[in-house]
Amino acid sequence: MTGERDPRAHWLDDDPFDKRGAPGSHSATRDDGNWRQPHIRVVHATGSGAPFVRMFGFEEQARPIPVHTGSIWHFSKTEINHLTLATLAFTMALAFMFSGGILGALSDPSAFLVYGVLALITFTPGFLVHEIAHKIQARKYGCWAEFRASPSGLRFGVLLAAIVGIVFMAPGAVMVAGNTTKEQFGKVALAGPVSNVVLWCLGLIFAVAIGGSGGIADDVIHYWMWANGILGALNMLPFGPLDGKKIKTWYDSMFWMWFIICLGILNVTWGLDDQLPLRNAIITL
Numbered sequence: 001m002t003g004e005r006d007p008r009a010h011w012l013d014d015d016p017f018d019k020r021g022a023p024g025s026h027s028a029t030r031d032d033g034n035w036r037q038p039h040i041r042v043v044h045a046t047g048s049g050a051p052f053v054r055m056f057g058f059e060e061q062a063r064p065i066p067v068h069t070g071s072i073w074h075f076s077k078t079e080i081n082h083l084t085l086a087t088l089a090f091t092m093a094l095a096f097m098f099s100g101g102i103l104g105a106l107s108d109p110s111a112f113l114v115y116g117v118l119a120l121i122t123f124t125p126g127f128l129v130h131e132i133a134h135k136i137q138a139r140k141y142g143c144w145a146e147f148r149a150s151p152s153g154l155r156f157g158v159l160l161a162a163i164v165g166i167v168f169m170a171p172g173a174v175m176v177a178g179n180t181t182k183e184q185f186g187k188v189a190l191a192g193p194v195s196n197v198v199l200w201c202l203g204l205i206f207a208v209a210i211g212g213s214g215g216i217a218d219d220v221i222h223y224w225m226w227a228n229g230i231l232g233a234l235n236m237l238p239f240g241p242l243d244g245k246k247i248k249t250w251y252d253s254m255f256w257m258w259f260i261i262c263l264g265i266l267n268v269t270w271g272l273d274d275q276l277p278l279r280n281a282i283i284t285l
Helices: 077-099 101-107 109-122 124-140 151-163 184-210 216-235 245-250 254-271 278-283
Strands: 142-148 172-177
Touching: 077 101, 077 109, 077 124, 077 142, 077 151, 101 151, 101 172, 109 216, 124 142, 124 151, 124 172, 124 184, 142 151, 151 254, 184 216, 184 245, 184 254, 216 254, 245 254
Parallel strands: none
Antiparallel strands: 142 172
């Protein structure tokens, strides 16, 4: 290797929206001749215990693997910045969706702000806890793990929500570096959906305890349960880079068990729609 700066290094800079052009040739990007889009999470590992690399269909050149030895709760300044940007963009996209797009937001700015606060309280905790669960589980296995936002994914998601009123966003992912076994890799992936199930159960407890009053508490509980039900079920789909595919590769029975659980909580949430008081709907189940 020459002394030139790795063209992928800017994804770890302090400014995740710093724009730099992609290399003109894939040979300048990878030694094995395989081009990789820069927004995909980059994971380095070697040997047979490298599922983090194999899941993307390519093998990295051998290099030193950073081993995590500090607190599993450590968040670097860069990671905090990325989490903050992803949270704000995700919240804005949801506010546009609830407002009916940018036209609805402009016609009723106060409602747009209210929807933004509601999204921040109910949806973004599920997103943040999901990603942090991946991070903590990976660090338990001695891996380096930090969240990195996807600038293109955030911009696309906000623009789509503003124009069409639909949220379809890839805000980013936890980047992991380290040698893992197939089982450890599967458990890192499973940690995300499980965290959403736990948060959904927390919402169910509050629904039983204080739901049915018809006030703002019902709205918060309702959207909280929908948010975590959707995030859990969506990430359990066995396709592409989603958690479900990694879990299924590790342990097929485990995948089906949690896939059914996630679909089940979506079904229960559907039955607790805001057409009925939450407390009464739960009692009749």
